[in-house]
Amino acid sequence: MYGSSMRFLLLFSRQGKLRLQKWFTPLPERERKKIVRDMTTLVLARKPRTCNFLHWKDLKIVYKRYASLYFCCALEEQENELLALEILHRYVELLDKYFGNVCELDIIFNFEKAYFILDEFLMGGEVQETSKQSIANSIEASDMLQETMEEYMSKPAF
């Protein structure tokens, strides 16, 4: 097991339904399922007005609730918890910018878009791009490509 600074990121609802999962280190399927179960029970059991950090095995869990969704990520021991909270926050901002007033339904129905945004923001567990505008640009670029590519593909190749 090698260390990227973030090990995984999970989004789940108040009912414990998984909405998005991103694993930055390879884990067998069974392990993943167990982690998702552990995380939802641990985080959902937290009372309001407690701190946003937890310990789980040798990892630090940082979570935050935005409306009906919990954003939860796991960090290595030496990582900065507050910074991780801001990473979650920035991700929410990005989703918000893309969907416009994002809500849980947006993420349920367009989860693949949420993944694409995440991929532009984090890469291999590290923050790749922090500028909201740049991320929006590259996502839009890929979205736009759909049309232009189809036009292109209808032409004979090279």
Add this chain to the structure above:
Amino acid sequence: MSDVVEKTLTALPSLLSLDSQSGAGKLSSTSKLGGLIRSITELTSKHEEEKLINRELAAIKEQVSSPNTSMRQMKEIMVRAIYCEMLGYEASFSYIHAIKLAQQGSAIEKRVGYLAVSLFLNESHDLLLLLVNTVLKDLQSTNLIEVCMALTVVSQLFPKDMIPAILPLVEEKLTNPKEIIRRKAVLALHKFYLIAPNQVQHIHSKFRKALCDKDPGVMTASLHIYLQLIKENPDSYKDLTGSFVAILRQVVGGKLPVDFNYHNVPAPWLQIQLLRILSLLGKDDQSTSELMYEVLDESLRRAEMNHNITYAILYECVKAIYTIYPKSELLEKAAKCIGNFVVSPKINLKYLGLKALTYVVQQDASLALQHQMTIIECLDHSDSIIKRETLEVLFRITNVKNVAVIVEKMLDFLKNVFMEPDILFLLYVGCFPLLSDTYSPNNEWFIQTMNVVFSLGGELMHPDIPNNFLRLLAQGFGSEEEEQQQLRVFAVDSYLTLLESDTAHLPQRFLQVISWALGEFSYLKDGLEPCKVTKLLAKLLDERNVTSESRSWILSAMAKLSAGPGAAALALQVSERYSSSLDTVLRQQALELLHLSQDPELHARVLPHGAAWDSFEVDSSLSFLDSFVSEALSQGAAPYKAPHQRQEELRQEKALSLEPYSISLPVSLSSCSITDRQSPTLLSMSSSLSGNSNELKAGTLKLEGVKRVWGKEGYLHQQDAVEEAAQVEEAATPALPLSPQQGGAESQQTHGDLTVVEQEKQKLASSLFVGLGSQNSTFLMGKSDSTSQQFRRKTRAADSTSSGVSERSSSSSHSSCSDFLHNNLLEDSQNSLNTQKIGVSNGTHEGPVTQSFQTTSKETSPFLDAGMVLVQPCSPQTELRDFVQPGSSGITQTSLRSQFPPELSQLPHSDISLLSSDHSLSLSACRAYRDDALLFVIILSNLKCCGSIFETFSTLIQVASLRGNALENLPAHSMSVCWYALLMEEPHTQVTVAGSVSYRAVPGHTQTLQFTDKLFLTDFIRPLTLSTEEYGKLWLSFSQDVRQNLKLIQGEGDPLRATLSALKEQLQLHIVDIIGSEGIVACRLLPDSPCLLHCRIHGGSLAVWLRSPLLSLPDCLLYYCQKTLEEC
């Protein structure tokens, strides 16, 4: 095509402004996925959901396999498959189609394909190999977005052994004109570096280029790599400190484009990354630290805004300030900052403040004192996480006076909240150093505390805890024999009481501890009939919830007790019952018990009371069986074959070959890993265990694998410090206004109307923070660096001859685990050696002797070490270069060489180099290459007067045998030589050995000379002589291979021959055969791990495949091959 994309990209901003809501694709709620989601939400039961999803999956399955499904439909289907998987249903049939989609789809479909692949597959999944070609194609694409997608998926998951295939393409992207590509390429390389560091070592210079990139985003990305590199080897990057400081200064000064701001804070991620790097660089290094004081100060000053992100920066800054070489002014500011955190009403900040406090109190306990009331409040905080952090702080300040209160708090926490294995461990780790007679209030308290720990901890408890506890009981902590006995008697007493009451609730681990302790020590208690103990144990044995592992512990305890009168009859009864047990271990133990109880003589021989620990001899070669074996052989029995041999033969008999057809295939199909074998060493070890003899018991105390964390060494040193602290404290208390009791009294005067609760808190505070006032306080819990452990032992002159031996109590468990033998033999020989010396030194009236040894060993990042010298074996006949040691009276290599014992001077060896010296002693070392081991030769020369010298030496490399002569008196200007035979257990490119020599030039004054040296993998490589046939067989028996292209030496003659012989010269390889453009080469890592190289000229370079049973050996060896060829 690229033009199209470029145009689209440049047109984007205007498009965006036209349609600001373009992204909100809420349309798709009408799609099929939308339908699926809606129908799921309408369901009422899990069962219905299952039915629906299974129907859905069946439909998907049909659609994907239909040839008429277009890529566009496939994309939609894939999204639904991902959704089903997220709900927890398997859709593995769609994996291959996800890859197909990534391969054949157009951009947007491809993106979904890649996403599905990265969500479905794991790094080790077989199908991933099919993705390699797609990634290769996309990396070469002229389409910016396709390249981005490929880089993203590569950094998400990529098979490790396929990295070389795409590495050149990713490398090339570092010079791409688009910054987004450069950035993604850097991050992909970062990922490669993490999973296969040796593969990317040659592009190191390109990382520097990325660091100097004109785009701050690319530079930020490169810092991820640098952080990793510096973590592994800070020394090689000290020269970059200036640049990092300059970057940080610019960032803090707001010189970056506004784009990088986050809530008006300039590039916080970059700042934190830089602070982390700086703290690694400045650690223990004054001159480097001085470079950063100013910018750290500025960071502290600038981060004033009231936002989470500035707190994150502040926290990192404080951590940096406490990590680097201290500067009082900065420390003060940092302490203030922590104070603000701790008292903050924001709970997250409070948490971080406490966390910082745990870090800081080790250096400055007074800070805890300043915040004692806050800490007390946090102790009762409603959030258990805060509580837990507070307890950690408390443990860091534990000392003799407050230990009881703190442990009590900890136990309360455990009882009331929930079982957390790490808290238990903390508790245990916290307790142990306190157990010395000066620390723990008394022995009884300790035993009782441990009883609570064991009962609460249950099966969650870290197995080290009971093991170490028993070790401690067995060896004592070096205190007086009498006290130690008292501790044991306490233990026996309390366990008897426990057994007499209800035992059903006791965890198995605790039962095991109890039975072992009773078996070993119940004879110590006067008037205790062994038969009474045996009865209690027998009762325990019959209980239903006792596992068979615990039963085996109980039986071996009974075996120890069976000698006593009365116990034999009971033993007989028990053994009769269990000799028909289904469990073979129990059955064997029952039979042993039967024999032992009936034959007192045998019992006394096998299990003597209170026998010295090291009086047992373990014949790990099982030579006593030799006659039996030879007899059996002569009667026609088949010779023994180790399991791996048998497996090998079986495999060869089978017709089906799982090996790839041709070794020149660039990929080892991962199906080969089905044959995943254990390493032969492991297997042969277990085979040597299989010869079971009477003395070997499976279930008894396993002390051998356990790290000796709290051995005798740990304790006496602390006792020392405590005595000191106590003395100073006594003197200081009256004068010190900060002393807690007085502080409490003062505040009571000023606030006469304190509530009772407050008073209680104050009382608690005074009991918790007692003994902290000055820097003399001891911090036993220090999370000491994991890489270095320091042991110190002080042997008292009084019990000189006995101390090394008699403290060891008997242990009936011995296994032939080699690890145990090596470690403990090493330690034991040192101990006894030391003891003898002290015995003599008493005669010459010399005071106590301190001996210390330090172990630091780490795997340094291979390609960082610019200053590394490859040691060349040279024959003894080579001319010697004279060198004069600084400050010495001209000791030359020749004179050092003359010290070599004859058996060493015949061996090839490296130059003798001076490792360390002070005014009276100099220490040189050289490496001699013996066929079966590396000899590390240490030459000590006394530069001045006479004195006695003791020395020890230790390293994480497995020490095979030790031949060190500790010297009694080393006359002036004379030298002494000792050497150690070393083997490498795990392949590392380089390991550090560290040690120290303690000596006394003036009676009563002991000095220590520390030294470190580096050993390289090549020191442990020897040629492996094989025939081509043997080579072929061996090659097929390993399945994993590593491939790399190496430089060819272009000279006159055959380049292959030239290259191979260069490698042979430098690395001690054996060239087995060269046929045409292919060559096979073999070597072994000491003692006997082979590594096979298959080389072939391919284009202008040398393609090499390496195979070895040790997975990391090829990588390490490749590093040296590359290095050698670069230098040629």
